[in-house]
Amino acid sequence: MGALFGLTVSTGYIILSCLIAWWARKLADKVWPKSTIAKCLFLEGIATWELCSTCFELIIVADNYGVLTYGLYLFLLTIWWSQVWGDSSACPYTHIEEIVEGGQGPAVVVAKILAELAGGALTFRYAQYLWSLEVTINHRGRAYEACTADLQVPALIGAVIEGLATCLCRIVSRAISEVGVPYGYVADSFFGTAMVLAAFNYSGGYFNPALATGLKLGCAGHTTTQFGLVYWVGPIVGAVASVFLYRGPFVQGLVKKMSRKQD
Numbered sequence: 001m002g003a004l005f006g007l008t009v010s011t012g013y014i015i016l017s018c019l020i021a022w023w024a025r026k027l028a029d030k031v032w033p034k035s036t037i038a039k040c041l042f043l044e045g046i047a048t049w050e051l052c053s054t055c056f057e058l059i060i061v062a063d064n065y066g067v068l069t070y071g072l073y074l075f076l077l078t079i080w081w082s083q084v085w086g087d088s089s090a091c092p093y094t095h096i097e098e099i100v101e102g103g104q105g106p107a108v109v110v111a112k113i114l115a116e117l118a119g120g121a122l123t124f125r126y127a128q129y130l131w132s133l134e135v136t137i138n139h140r141g142r143a144y145e146a147c148t149a150d151l152q153v154p155a156l157i158g159a160v161i162e163g164l165a166t167c168l169c170r171i172v173s174r175a176i177s178e179v180g181v182p183y184g185y186v187a188d189s190f191f192g193t194a195m196v197l198a199a200f201n202y203s204g205g206y207f208n209p210a211l212a213t214g215l216k217l218g219c220a221g222h223t224t225t226q227f228g229l230v231y232w233v234g235p236i237v238g239a240v241a242s243v244f245l246y247r248g249p250f251v252q253g254l255v256k257k258m259s260r261k262q263d
Contacts, residue, residue, distance in 0.1 A: 006136040013057045021050035041115040047090035048119030052214035056127035064138045071197045078189035091208045093239035120214025149221025150204030158203040158230040163238035165195045166207045170242035179258045
């Protein structure tokens with residue numbers, strides 16, 4: 001019963017975070033009825049806050065109920081985010097991709113990334129407060145303990161893992177979107193979650209600089225330089241590479257085959 005109660009509380013915390021973000025988006029719609037840069041930045045910050053706050057609690061889930069339970073929760077959350085975030089991504093490299101593709105100016109991209117980092121920075125005290133309540137034994141002592149890095153391999157290998165997985169996720173996501181796979185958001189979420197689980201015991205499987213910064217910047221186990229290499233340089237290089245690889249003949253050939261099957 002104790003284990004079930006602990007999981008129920010963690011589930012409640014995750015739902016609470018999602019509801020707070022949902023209410024914040026509704027507020028944004030009232031404050032900014034039309035799309036503006038201010039609204040866009042606010043929504044990016046809220047999406048990143050939601051991402052980081054729920055993933056803080058997923059740390060508790062993974063530590064106490066195993067990586068498969070963690071994966072199930074992440075899969076369901078990814079589906080939820082795909083339905084409610086709209087144009088927000090909560091991920092810096094998606095905006096850098098827009099520069100590469102010529103769809104966005106550097107100033108706007110920098111503003112979006114800063115908004116995401118601000119949203120992520122606001123989550124720690126929120127998660128710390130929830131954990132300090134120590135409603136369950138799973139949260140006992142977690143609010144003020146020193147955080148440790150998830151990186152279990154040399155930094156260069158970690159960067160390759162984060163970069164390669166990011167590249168694959170971005171290519172698959174684009175392909176699913178272009179082909180128009182039925183319930184593509186479910187397939188996209190499944191693939192992304194599978195990649196996270198594959199990298200979980202090596203680099204942590206973050207594939208998102210803002211998420212990694214919100215959860216692990218300054219933790220013991222890696223230097224700031226190593227952190228930047230693994231969780232910023234790796235994913236950004238992987239994302240940019242995915243733009244060019246997706247345009248290449250090999251990937252385009254696969255996409256055309258998938259499109260014919262859909263027809």
